[in-house]
Amino acid sequence: MKLFGPLRRVPQPLIRSRGFTLVELMVVLAIAAILALIAAPAFTETINIARRKTYANQLFEDLTLARNEAIKRGVPVTVCPSTDGENCVARDSWVTGWIVFVDVATTGARDAATEALLKVHEPLASGWIATKNGANQRYVTYGPLGIPLGVNNFTLAICPASAACTTATTANQTNLVMNTLGRVRIDSHN
Numbered sequence: 001m002k003l004f005g006p007l008r009r010v011p012q013p014l015i016r017s018r019g020f021t022l023v024e025l026m027v028v029l030a031i032a033a034i035l036a037l038i039a040a041p042a043f044t045e046t047i048n049i050a051r052r053k054t055y056a057n058q059l060f061e062d063l064t065l066a067r068n069e070a071i072k073r074g075v076p077v078t079v080c081p082s083t084d085g086e087n088c089v090a091r092d093s094w095v096t097g098w099i100v101f102v103d104v105a106t107t108g109a110r111d112a113a114t115e116a117l118l119k120v121h122e123p124l125a126s127g128w129i130a131t132k133n134g135a136n137q138r139y140v141t142y143g144p145l146g147i148p149l150g151v152n153n154f155t156l157a158i159c160p161a162s163a164a165c166t167t168a169t170t171a172n173q174t175n176l177v178m179n180t181l182g183r184v185r186i187d188s189h190n
Helices: 022-073
Strands: 077-081 098-102 117-121 128-132 140-142 154-160 173-178 184-189
Touching: 022 077, 022 098, 022 117, 022 128, 022 140, 022 154, 022 173, 022 184
Parallel strands: none
Antiparallel strands: 077 098, 077 140, 098 117, 128 154, 154 173, 173 184
16 A cells, blocks of 8 residues: 555655764864963963063153153153152162153152143053163153253163063063163164
8 A cells, every 4th residue: 555645754864963072072172272381371472572562662652752841841851760650769660650740950859849740650560670770860851952961871671570681681671772862762672
């Protein structure tokens, strides 16, 4: 007896479900973890280079601002390290931040009553060093002609604390170097 119509059964091909097995998924995750472990040190170094350049560019901009303001206003303008965002501190480390202010008295110390504060820069992230060469001049003052007053060969090194940098070394750091005319350049070393 042959059946025709709705009672007829037609064999259906087996439909195979698509996807990953648990073993395949575990193999892919293991390979991804190995690749991440290999790439992590290189990525950390890339982040450190970017941070060094960012900090150097920020100080470069503030030194340029000070020079331009000194020329524009016709009075001395100083950039110095600061811990409170109001006053200068006598230290070679600039890691606590810095301020830019009009320094009419040319003392390198801000008189809050008479000297305008132009810009405040926050401290650098923990684990970073920003140190300048020599202990004789702890600040930079630009005169009305845009020439630094009493500064010779100002150099400031920025690096991670793990690099143990000074202004004499060049490995893993970025240096800001100012010549006697007040022009600043950035020397980046990996």
